[in-house]
Amino acid sequence: MFDLRARQDLNRGFNDALGRGIDLALTPVVFGLIGWLIDRVAGTSPIFTIAVATVGVVGTVVKMKLGYDRDMAEFDDTAATRTRAVAPRLPQRPEDRP
Numbered sequence: 001m002f003d004l005r006a007r008q009d010l011n012r013g014f015n016d017a018l019g020r021g022i023d024l025a026l027t028p029v030v031f032g033l034i035g036w037l038i039d040r041v042a043g044t045s046p047i048f049t050i051a052v053a054t055v056g057v058v059g060t061v062v063k064m065k066l067g068y069d070r071d072m073a074e075f076d077d078t079a080a081t082r083t084r085a086v087a088p089r090l091p092q093r094p095e096d097r098p
Contacts, residue, residue, distance in 0.1 A: 020067075024060055031056030 035052030
């Protein structure tokens with residue numbers, strides 16, 4: 001039904017999505033726990049919990065944005081190369097057409 005390359009690409013997409021979902025869910029929780037521990041040791045209100053969890057969220061979003069930009073640039077490069085290699089160049093002017 002699928003060729004091997006298509007199946008590998010599909011599985012890679014599922015793997016990337018699962019990894020990004022886990023990053024998005026667990027990173028703020030882990031950072032929040034670290035902030036909670038700092039608050040508990042320092043005897044402060046949840047200032048560090050909120051601040052460190054926010055740093056975790058912002059860091060995760062920045063990481064995902066940079067990864068997305070890198071993946072799209074790579075996709076654009078391979079798509080442009082693939083299009084040039086496969087598609088012949090069409091005449092641009094009407095007088096060049098047969």
